[in-house]
Amino acid sequence: MYSLSSPIQSVSRVAPAYQKRLLKLGIKNVRDLLYHFPFRYDDFSKIISIVDLKLNETATIQGEVTEIENIKTWKKKMTVTQAFVCDKTGMIKAVWFNQPYLIDQIKEGSRISLSGKIAFDGVLFISNPAYERLPPAADRQTMDNESRTTSDKRFAIRDLRHTGRIVPIYPETSGITSRYLRYIIQIILSSCFIEDWLPQEIKKSKNLPDLNEAIKKIHFPDSFQEISRAKRRLGFDELFSIQLVSVRQKFQWQKQRAPGIEFNQPLIKNFVDGLPFKLTDAQRTAAWEILNDISKTVPMNRLLEGDVGSGKTVVAAIAALQTAFDGKQAAFMAPTEILARQHFETIKHFFSNQDLPIAFLAGSDCQTNLPRHFGKKEIIEKIKKGEIKIIAGTQALIQKKVEFKNLALAIVDEQHRFGVAQRASLQNNISRIKDDSPKEIPHLLSMTATPIPRTLALAIYGDLDISRLNQVPKDRKEIITKIVKPAERQKSYEFIRQQIKQSRQAFVICPRIENESNKETGAQIFSDKRKTAWLETKAAEEEYKKLSKEIFPDLKIGLLHGRLKPAQKQKIMKEFSAGSIDILVSTSVIEIGIDVPNASVMMIEGADRFGLAQLHQFRGRVGRGKHQSYCLLFSQSNSKDSALRLRALLETKTGFDLAEKDLLLRGPGDFIGTRQSGLPDLSMASLTDFELVRQAKNEATAILSKDPELKKYPLLAEKLSKFKEIIHLE
Structure with a gap:
């Protein structure tokens, strides 16, 4: 008899050569094989x-x-x-x-x-x-x-x-056919009993089949009705597991205590009235939700998601201002030094009329808004004494070297890039931040510029309260977006030249060069991040050479990619912001956090290789000034699916609508990057089923409310422990 943990080497008739090939599909044990579901x-x-x-x-x-x-x-x-x-x-x-x-x-x-x-x-x-x-x-x-x-x-x-x-x-790879997989899976199913961990009351109330039956019918069904029934059970399993992790994390977070930050209405009113622009209704609502949360002693755990240019930073700044004037500290954390520095500059500008010490702290640089220069050690000491009220930096701020006096609000930008497990780790780190209030943890505000479809928000971010910024300032001009045919490329280059003659600037985005070795049919490729960065860099370098030597030899061309050192990136961005660079060639590193109001053209090479949400992010890097801006999409693909997606970008203007379309066109697996997720494709498809996600969340909440430690459900507790080892949402 086999168990789910039996190594694939123990399965009869799986020769060593086939064991190596199965590894390419991520199949190491019996569970991996049985959960290698058919795609049609x-x-x-x-x-x-x-x-x-x-x-x-x-x-x-x-x-x-x-x-x-x-x-x-x-x-x-x-x-x-x-x-x-x-x-x-x-x-x-x-x-x-x-x-x-x-x-x-x-x-x-x-x-x-x-x-x-x-x-x-x-x-x-x-x-x-x-x-x-x-x-x-x-x-x-x-x-x-x-x-x-x-x-x-x-x-x-x-x-x-x-x-x-x-x-x-099935998804296949070289030397492993569906015929072979059917043969091996049938052998295992005849001699493997799978213990069902889902509580009987849930199976009964939701009319779900036993796990053994579902596994057998997903592989060898007698009817398409049996396939649907098996998919529903297996999809529910993974969604329910996700919700258990999320809900338990939320319960544990809420058991702790945070400092209550008293609402100062005159302070906030004066700040808002002094802004050079009027807040949108969505910004006002989100700010109120956050201020209301941080006034309580239950720790806030809120996600602020906004469309490109919807003004998330000013909403977060309102909360930071309230925190600082209540005598406590607030920290802005960003995934990159470029974005962290931009937060520092923006906050410094917002609070130029306030008497608020503000600091920027990252691995390679540090700065304050104070009259004289302070070194890194001095800034860290001032943070420890509570003399610096607002700190912007990377996530290095929550490492051991930095101590706070009374950190009450942690703001983490682009945290949507972390899944359930990563958020739990980040929250644990934040809760262990050293300060003079060891019995209290800071409130946590996460921000993202990538709108998340409603179903995914419920499924993946169930432990967070969510505020949405679905409006942009009324005076902002709509970005003109065009799909450029190969025959029109030269005209586009001439158009960019004309824009630069008018003292504008342009971005050119390059996708990574496709790695031919990763094109095995149906194989689940787990990409190496360093290799991906190298491929992106290579593509950008080739584009840079072409533009600087052949197309625009008379213009100043810059190159930005993820493999540059932080100081080099900062230097290039400073030059581009100052207008010293006419065209900036870049990898997807500029997807977030780049704000250059004078840039009016976004040119995207290989646009078909990006998702709609990412293309929308690129497009949002322009249109931030008073000039009309343009987004030019170049594609070599003749695929109907690619054409549909690019057409959707032309027809749909808001990030939230595009996110829903992207989910439908590409599926949730591609939308949230689950090539590294550990979740099967079948479970990914279940993420589009809002009702099933809702049911899974309700059941997880109900069962943890009455039995937080799952003592009455040992099989479920064991499953949850194993699931947390498997899952790795990006």
Whole structure:
């Protein structure tokens, strides 16, 4: 008997060569194999007599092989295997191409089952069919298809694996076919019992099948209804597990205590009235929700998500101002030094009329808004004494070297890039920040400029309260977006030149060069981050050479990519912001946090390789000043799907609407980058089922409310522990 933890090496008939190939699909043990779900099914369940076959239909025939031979076609240099198969009603030819070994597997006189499409070449024949020799139990029934009873047919189908039934098709890799996977999975299913961890009351109330049944039917269903039922159970399992992690984290977070920050209405009113722009209604609502949260002693854990240019930073600044004037400290943390520095400059500008000491602290640099210069050690000491009220930096701020006096508000930008496990780690680090209030933890405000579809927000960010900024300032001009055909490329270059003559600037974004070795069909590729960075850098460097030497040799071209040192990045961004660089060639590193009001053109090479949400982020890097701005999309793809997505970018202007479209067009697996998630594709598809996500969250909340430690549910507790090891949402 196998268990889910049995290594793949222990499975009989899995030779060492196949073990290595299975590793390419991420299959290390029995669980990995059983949870390697089909991505589609071929319906070969229609078993009919040869005399009843019709052109272009997909069907299964069963009969005796009367003749089989290999024929070499010298002109095309291929081998054609042809066999003649007969039943009591007639005879048909079966043809296979470049599979000469079949003559050793299919013998004259043997009984065989063939499934495939019926073609015509003077006479009807079955083209390149799936095949399998009929098992002894079915041999006695196959010749007289019309005389079989229903129970006889079911018996025959149960014995079949590749034909005469609904046949699963799996993600494959070199040397591992769906045929082989069906063979191995059937062996395991016959000798593996899977303990069902889902509580009986949930299965009953939600009408879900047992786990054993669901696993068997997802691989070898007798009907498409069984597939749907199995998918619903398996999808619910993963969603329920996600919700258990999220809800438990939320409960644990809320058990702790945070400092209450008293609302100072005159302070906030004076600040808002003094801004050079009017807050949108969405900004006012979000600010009130945050100020209300931090006034309580229950720690806030809120996500502020906003469209590009919707003004998240000023909303966070209002909360930081309230915190600082209540005698406490606030910290802005960003994923990059460029973004952290930009926060520092923006906050410094917002609070130029306030008597507030503000500091920027990162690995390679430090700065304050105070009259004289302070070194890094001095700034860290001032933070420890509470003399610096607002600090902007990278997540290094929560490391051991930095101590606060009374940190009451932690603001983390672009935290949507962290999943459940990463957020839990970040929250734990924040809760352990050293200050003079060890019994209290700071309130946590996360921000993201990537709008998240409603279903994903509920599924992946269930532990957070959410505020949405779905409005942009009314006076902001709409960015003109165009798809540029290859023949129009030269015109686009000339257009960019004209913009620069008008003292504007331009971005040019490059996708990474495709890695040919990662194109194995259906393989789940776990990309190496350093390799990805290298590929992106290489693409940007090649574009930089082309533009600076061939297209715009008379203009100042800059190059920005993730492999540059922070000081180099900062230097380039300073030059671009100051207007010293006309065109900045960049990788996706500029997706977030770049604010250059004078930039009016965003040119995106290989636009089809980016998701809609990411393209929208790129587009949002321009249009921040008073000038009309443009986004030019270049694509070499002839794919209809790519054309649909790029057309959606033209037709849809808000990030929230685009996020919903992107979810529908690409699926949640691509949307949240789950190539590194650890979740199966089937579970990813379940993330689009809002009702199933809602049910999973409700059940998780109910069960943890009555049994927080899951003492009455040991199997569920064990599953949750293992799930937290597997899951790695990005």
